[in-house]
Amino acid sequence: MISRRKFLKNTVKGIAGAALPIAAIEFIDPKKIFAEKPDAKTRWVFVVNTYKCVGCGFCVKACKTENQVPYDAKVTRTWVERYVVLKNGQVFADSPMGARDGFTTSKIALGENKFKDINPKDIDKAFFVPKLCNQCANPPCVQVCPVGATFQLPDGVVLVDRTWCIGCGYCIMACPYGVRFFHPVYHTAEKCTFCYHRITKGMKTACVGACPFGARMIGNIKDPNDPVTKIIMTERVAILKEEYGTKPQVYYIGLDREVK
Amino acid sequence: MKSHVFRPLWVVVGLVVIVLIFRFFYVPSDFGIGQRGYMYGWHRAGDATFWKNFPVSYNFGKDYCSSCHPDNYNSIMKSPHAIIRCENCHGPVGNHPSDPPKLQIDKRRALCLRCHYPLPYPTSGRANIPGINPDKHYPGTECVTCHNPHNPLEGLK
Numbered sequence: 500m501i502s503r504r505k506f507l508k509n510t511v512k513g514i515a516g517a518a519l520p521i522a523a524i525e526f527i528d529p530k531k532i533f534a535e536k537p538d539a540k541t542r543w544v545f546v547v548n549t550y551k552c553v554g555c556g557f558c559v560k561a562c563k564t565e566n567q568v569p570y571d572a573k574v575t576r577t578w579v580e581r582y583v584v585l586k587n588g589q590v591f592a593d594s595p596m597g598a599r600d601g602f603t604t605s606k607i608a609l610g611e612n613k614f615k616d617i618n619p620k621d622i623d624k625a626f627f628v629p630k631l632c633n634q635c636a637n638p639p640c641v642q643v644c645p646v647g648a649t650f651q652l653p654d655g656v657v658l659v660d661r662t663w664c665i666g667c668g669y670c671i672m673a674c675p676y677g678v679r680f681f682h683p684v685y686h687t688a689e690k691c692t693f694c695y696h697r698i699t700k701g702m703k704t705a706c707v708g709a710c711p712f713g714a715r716m717i718g719n720i721k722d723p724n725d726p727v728t729k730i731i732m733t734e735r736v737a738i739l740k741e742e743y744g745t746k747p748q749v750y751y752i753g754l755d756r757e758v759k
Numbered sequence: 760m761k762s763h764v765f766r767p768l769w770v771v772v773g774l775v776v777i778v779l780i781f782r783f784f785y786v787p788s789d790f791g792i793g794q795r796g797y798m799y800g801w802h803r804a805g806d807a808t809f810w811k812n813f814p815v816s817y818n819f820g821k822d823y824c825s826s827c828h829p830d831n832y833n834s835i836m837k838s839p840h841a842i843i844r845c846e847n848c849h850g851p852v853g854n855h856p857s858d859p860p861k862l863q864i865d866k867r868r869a870l871c872l873r874c875h876y877p878l879p880y881p882t883s884g885r886a887n888i889p890g891i892n893p894d895k896h897y898p899g900t901e902c903v904t905c906h907n908p909h910n911p912l913e914g915l916k
């Protein structure tokens with residue numbers, strides 16, 4: 500039989516124990532936390548001006564060559580979509596081979612080797628939208644990785660560890676923008692890195708460098724004098740799929756509601 | 760308590776010890792929480808170095824080509840094609856002139872058609888670029904046979 504005194508004692512002990520946060524038990528080394536303080540000097544962001552894009556696809560060609568993504572495989576880190584909105588409200592969109600060779604026909608690829616030729620007189624508006632990894636502030640691809648093979652650096656770039664990736668494909672399913680794929684050679688998850696090897700050396704990304712029309716721009720949003728920062732802060736920009744709460748960091752000028 | 764109660768406990772303790780020993784040798788020393796916490800930063804820190812050291816193929820710098828090929832550089836800079844980077848047609852420079860010693864120029868019609876296939880799309884910059892119908896305009900002939908890509912407005916060759 501338990502005495503009243505003992506019962507009350509244990510109850511108080513139990514509540515006190517449960518109230519103790521788990522963090523209080525963890526040993527905290529202040530030096531370690533200071534060293535791990537997020538570097539606030541750099542946050543890479545991207546601006547795409549869809550008015551300037553003509554769909555030449557030089558960005559896709561340069562990206563695949565620079566980042567050694569097999570050229571003839573139907574996967575690519577960046578691609579260009581063509582949107583054609585007709586006067587009757589119909590919307591067509593295509594991106595044959597990710598627009599690696601540009602758009603050299605007026606026929607819209609409908610998939611399964613079917614094409615639709617559209618009379619220019621029926622077109623209300625038509626435009627090109629380059630896509631790439633949004634390097635989200637809340638990247639769902641990183642959250643779902645079960646082995647810690649994909650991660651976000653303090654400067655915002657999300658990378659994939661090829662030696663650690665087990666190829667489960669969770670991240671490919673989790674990305675709302677469909678930017679991830681399996682690398683045909685390494686069989687691990689692959690994605691746009693904002694050309695991390697170039698931007699960390701002070702160069703522009705391959706796609707930005709290849710664009711003849713200045714439709715793509717990369718910059719550091721923590722630097723108030725960066726032209727990209729000025730555009731994002733002072734001009735009308737939009738992001739893709741805001742409703743997912745991923746906080747994408749690729750900003751678009753001239754985005755339309757047809758663009759998903 | 761009797762020993763049959765402890766026996767499965769020892770098995771569990773043994774398994775935990777085996778997992779911890781395996782983990783000690785298998786998980787690299789730089790694998791940790793990182794700067795962004797468990798949700799975004801749980802990773803092997805050395806991998807950022809791998810991506811930083813990835814080889815650069817395209818230069819896209821302003822002076823790299825002009826320092827050795829000033830005539831070619833100056834000729835295209837006076838034309839509407841000045842906005843096109845050398846490496847878009849001449850290929851990635853890599854460590855040229857040592858490796859590769861010679862660049863492969865893309866002279867296919869498809870390269871020119873990337874911009875010069877007419878797509879008169881309203882609201883797109885493509886509508887402002889002059890274009891040709893590739894099925895009717897000297898099909899099968901390389902564009903450079905008649906046109907000078909470094910100075911397309913100078914007239915035909």
